[in-house]
Amino acid sequence: MPNNILDTITFPDDLRKIPQKKLPQLAKELREFIINIVATKEGHLGASLGVVELTIALHYVFNTPDDILVWDVGHQAYGHKILTGRKEIFHTNRQLGGISGFPKRAESIYDTFGVGHSSTAISAALGMAIASKLKGEKDRQHIAVVGDASIASGMAFEALNHAGVTDTNLLIILNDNAIGIDPSVGALKNYFTKVKLNGAKEADTIFEALNFNYSGPIDGHNIDLVIAELERLKNVSGPKVLHIITTKGKGLRQAEENQVVYHAPGKFDALTGNLPPKNNQLQPPKFQDVFGKTLVELASENEKIIGITPAMPTGSSLKFMMDIFPQRAFDVGIAEQHAVTFSAGMATQGFTVFCNIYSTFLQRAYDQVIHDVCLQKIPVIFCLDRAGIVGEDGATHHGIFDLAYLNCIPNLIIFVPRNETELRNIMFTAQLGLDLPIFIRYPRGRGSILDWKKPFNLINIGTAEILKEGNKILLLTLGPVCHNALKAINLLSPSQRKRVGCVDLRFLKPLDETLLHELFQKYETVITVEDGTAVGGMGSAIVSFASPHYKTTIKMLGIPDVFPEHGTVEELQSKFGISSEAIYKTIKIYL
CATH class of the missing domain: 3.40.50.970 (Thiamin diphosphate (ThDP)-binding fold, Pyr/PP domains)
Known part of the structure; x- marks a missing residue:
């Protein structure tokens, strides 16, 4: 019974x-x-x-x-x-x-x-x-x-x-x-x-x-x-x-x-309802907290800074600014279209507006991005949280389309910080004043640096960065996925390792064409690695750049033309060929 x-x-x-x-x-x-x-x-x-x-x-x-x-x-x-x-x-x-x-x-x-x-x-x-x-x-x-x-x-x-x-x-x-x-x-x-x-x-x-x-x-x-x-x-x-x-x-x-x-509390005790004790071991911060704390730091010095989010103050960590500067931080509710145009309106009046929206939710405000921001060259600073594969929330929440759907729009800048320091520095750079809107894309979860709160440095718009020199194969990466690429290189034998270089593109728009020309003249094979759609993404942009000038072999690694299901980030990266082990296997093919 x-x-x-x-x-x-x-x-x-x-x-x-x-x-x-x-x-x-x-x-x-x-x-x-x-x-x-x-x-x-x-x-x-x-x-x-x-x-x-x-x-x-x-x-x-x-x-x-x-x-x-x-x-x-x-x-x-x-x-x-x-x-x-x-x-x-x-x-x-x-x-x-x-x-x-x-x-x-x-x-x-x-x-x-x-x-x-x-x-x-x-x-x-x-x-x-x-x-x-x-x-x-x-x-x-x-x-x-x-x-x-x-x-x-x-x-x-x-x-x-x-x-x-x-x-x-x-x-x-x-x-x-x-x-x-x-x-x-x-x-x-x-x-x-x-x-x-x-x-x-x-x-x-x-x-x-x-x-x-x-x-x-x-x-x-x-x-x-x-x-x-x-x-x-x-x-x-x-x-x-x-x-x-x-x-x-x-x-x-x-x-x-x-x-x-x-x-969504994570694991907890079913009998008592209590959450497990906090891990007191020092860990790298979440990207969202780097955003939230850096915004407060900048807003303390720049009274023109405004923070805006559509219904995600805790998830985006804009809550830090709402607590300290409540008159300058706005939760506009579940209204992404309004959030974008509201941000644009404030920016026309001389304010420096940070609009924080999850990557998957910015899709809901695409016309406003085009018509109300980019067409008019209004320099809103967009911070796209939860970009790339997000894990167990699955197909409705993966932020994998932003690189493709933004790159085709004129009058904007796209930057992908590979770590917490880069996120801080691009926020610092953007609030000093840009001529165009900028989209700063970063992932869900923790970064990789314990000592992340360092003095600010300016970032030159449109510049890539060489992470490792090589002579035969180049891994061309964008953002935190570079860590997978570097781990993949370290899996190679010492002699093979010398032949593989790695460059963090950082900016998808504008591309660092000066460095790209140098790279394509140096390397026989370029493997692009991105935590976004292969169709229309960073790899596609590199192929468009290279095809009129070079016959270099280009292999694109990214999310294929599917809606990825739910699973851990590690499982999905492995499935779609952008985990360190999967990248290593691709390198071996071309070596």
């Missing part, structure tokens, strides 16, 4: 056979299951704990997957995955070859739309709802679960504006917990707070004004109340909003009290 209720459930059909009075017990078991797995395997914790009752209620009331359920972002979908056929393999979550940490259409018919970036659920669900109407599927339900931080994004508002004038069977669940990854910000957050305190008056909500049938706010942890309201809304026609109040991290005291840390 099964030990608990969760053991009896493989798919939602099994869930719907459980008496409703037993669902609170199921919620307790589901929380414990999530906590026990994430404690050892790591992942996103707080968001999934906060929607356990909602997840159960949705699959209990609606006939999924025939009724369509779309999760926004997907941080909160662990319970959904466990209840939709993936309980037995949930321990493989975010591991190479395992299930994705986010809903993914190729993984399950219950994952109706792939997510990972925020604020897409309403648009997707509305598209599905209108498609159902065109096909004559009158009874099919369409539900989008959106957080209070995500619904404030421009794309969500665009979808609300459209949905409000449609006669569709669309239900939006507003999961209001006052936090995304960091606490929610902005006027809409303040409005939701008033609604929570005072209740919603008849026809006095922003959603009623947009022609939605609004109900709530209700306690999202009262499973009977949530089920009753969902059952009622099944029979209400037109676009609807159910406003539920939840607590991120519900059921684990530490996750409730420290919601930012327990969004």
